Amino acid sequence: MARPIAVVLLSGGMDSCVTAAIAAQDYVLALLHANYGQRTEQRELQAFHDIADHYSVPTELRLVLNQHHLAEIGGSALTDPSIAVLATDPVSTGIPATYVPFRNANLLAAAASWAEVLEAGAIFAGAVEEDSSGYPDCRRTFYDAFEAAIEAGTLPETHIRVITPVIGLRKAVIIQLGTELRAPLHLTWSCYLNQDLPCGRCDSCTHRAKGFKEVGIKDPLANRSN
Amino acid sequence: MARPIAVVLLSGGMDSCVTAAIAAQDYVLALLHANYGQRTEQRELQAFHDIADHYSVPTELRLVLNQHHLAEIGGSALTDPSIAVLATDPVSTGIPATYVPFRNANLLAAAASWAEVLEAGAIFAGAVEEDSSGYPDCRRTFYDAFEAAIEAGTLPETHIRVITPVIGLRKAVIIQLGTELRAPLHLTWSCYLNQDLPCGRCDSCTHRAKGFKEVGIKDPLANRSN
Numbered sequence: 184m185a186r187p188i189a190v191v192l193l194s195g196g197m198d199s200c201v202t203a204a205i206a207a208q209d210y211v212l213a214l215l216h217a218n219y220g221q222r223t224e225q226r227e228l229q230a231f232h233d234i235a236d237h238y239s240v241p242t243e244l245r246l247v248l249n250q251h252h253l254a255e256i257g258g259s260a261l262t263d264p265s266i267a268v269l270a271t272d273p274v275s276t277g278i279p280a281t282y283v284p285f286r287n288a289n290l291l292a293a294a295a296s297w298a299e300v301l302e303a304g305a306i307f308a309g310a311v312e313e314d315s316s317g318y319p320d321c322r323r324t325f326y327d328a329f330e331a332a333i334e335a336g337t338l339p340e341t342h343i344r345v346i347t348p349v350i351g352l353r354k355a356v357i358i359q360l361g362t363e364l365r366a367p368l369h370l371t372w373s374c375y376l377n378q379d380l381p382c383g384r385c386d387s388c389t390h391r392a393k394g395f396k397e398v399g400i401k402d403p404l405a406n407r408s409n
Numbered sequence: 410m411a412r413p414i415a416v417v418l419l420s421g422g423m424d425s426c427v428t429a430a431i432a433a434q435d436y437v438l439a440l441l442h443a444n445y446g447q448r449t450e451q452r453e454l455q456a457f458h459d460i461a462d463h464y465s466v467p468t469e470l471r472l473v474l475n476q477h478h479l480a481e482i483g484g485s486a487l488t489d490p491s492i493a494v495l496a497t498d499p500v501s502t503g504i505p506a507t508y509v510p511f512r513n514a515n516l517l518a519a520a521a522s523w524a525e526v527l528e529a530g531a532i533f534a535g536a537v538e539e540d541s542s543g544y545p546d547c548r549r550t551f552y553d554a555f556e557a558a559i560e561a562g563t564l565p566e567t568h569i570r571v572i573t574p575v576i577g578l579r580k581a582v583i584i585q586l587g588t589e590l591r592a593p594l595h596l597t598w599s600c601y602l603n604q605d606l607p608c609g610r611c612d613s614c615t616h617r618a619k620g621f622k623e624v625g626i627k628d629p630l631a632n633r634s635n
Binding site (some may be wrong): 246248251252253255256258278282283284285286287289290291292293294295297298300319320322324325327328331332333334335336337338339355382383 | 468472474475477478479480481483486508509510511512513514515517518519522523525526542545546548550551553554555557558559560561562563564565
């Protein structure tokens with residue numbers, strides 16, 4: 184029997200790269216990436232294709248979404264140059280200014296449309312509950328609810344699981360897992376601010392550095408840059 | 410107290426036009442439209458702006474999405490010229506070839522992102538269960554599930570209802586309701602195939618003609634065309 188297909192949301196960061204490595208053990212990969220007017224759009228797209236090349240994913244199983252309406256809608260430091268990336272919204276519940284409202288639902292909806300056409304059995308998302316600093320669309324309760332929406336809104340014969348294999352893991356554990364699975368962490372990009380050298384100060388850089396430090400290995404990306 | 414905002418999905422067809430008319434009774438309208446590579450994309454966009462003009466909706470409360478990934482993904486006669494609009498998929502469960510896989514979830518996700526930024530209290534969608542010939546993403550069970558996903562995946566202070574005011578109505582009743590609310594039905598576009606004159610043969614034209622016949626009034630669009 185042919186291996187089933189899984190649609191994997193691949194931002195180009197470490198979490199989604201390790202998620203792809205996990206999915207690759209049991210599924211044929213169909214990789215989905217979104218350009219949504221984020222500051223590091225070009226660099227993330229490059230990471231996406233580098234990782235896709237690493238896994239020899241053919242062109243017809245790569246899908247790059249234009250989700251620039253998320254930048255047009257605004258409300259996030261990731262897409263609005265007038266909001267500081269390093270700020271935390273003081274009036275809210277401590278959720279960082281980098282939260283893009285309901286972004287992951289936009290990606291999951293597209294993933295589900297594609298999965299239904301490909302007759303894929305699963306969607307993999309690399310969301311991480313703890314390290315994502317409380318983004319509401321990074322919690323498993325959200326993914327459970329979205330899985331139910333997919334079940335309700337697709338054809339009777341369509342059944343798509345939404346799998347978030349690293350959602351409960353700490354960054355250090357994700358790095359360790361990625362290393363064991365030979366995930367190409369050297370091809371990933373995490374920084375929210377820069378496209379040439381990681382800034383080292385944003386939430387995403389900080390979590391990444393802390394993770395590598397805890398594992399006790401050098402970040403292969405830092406090796407490349409220095 | 411200022412009137413609350415509602416994001417209304419406005420395709421430019423009759424159902425969404427009447428839905429906008431219903432929403433306009435209690436809410437400030439924020440109108441959302443999607444270009445997704447459908448055959449009649451330009452004509453539907455014109456209908457969207459005509460209806461938005463009718464309700465004096467300012468530019469900043471109109472959002473046109475690029476959802477061309479739905480055409481790229483394929484799987485529907487609405488976006489794939491090689492699939493006939495008038496065919497019904499014989500191997501499936503009688504769902505027409507015009508079904509665009511999980512399309513409405515893509516639109517609802519964008520609507521929810523926008524609604525969260527606008528602090529809107531509701532999203533209105535003009536889905537119709539009976540006339541939509543069994544599209545799975547036109548059933549109230551799907552909208553309930555999606556509303557739960559929005560609740561789970563947005564900020565704690567965000568609460569957005571998904572309202573489908575015409576979902577249980579027959580086309581004739583929708584037309585009657587639209588007439589009572591002075592909805593600009595003469596500005597709508599329903600045909601799946603043509604952009605100049607309605608084809609009169611596709612599912613959407615057939616449902617529209619049947620509805621007007623049952624109400625016993627002339628389609629104002631037919632008056633304009635003939």
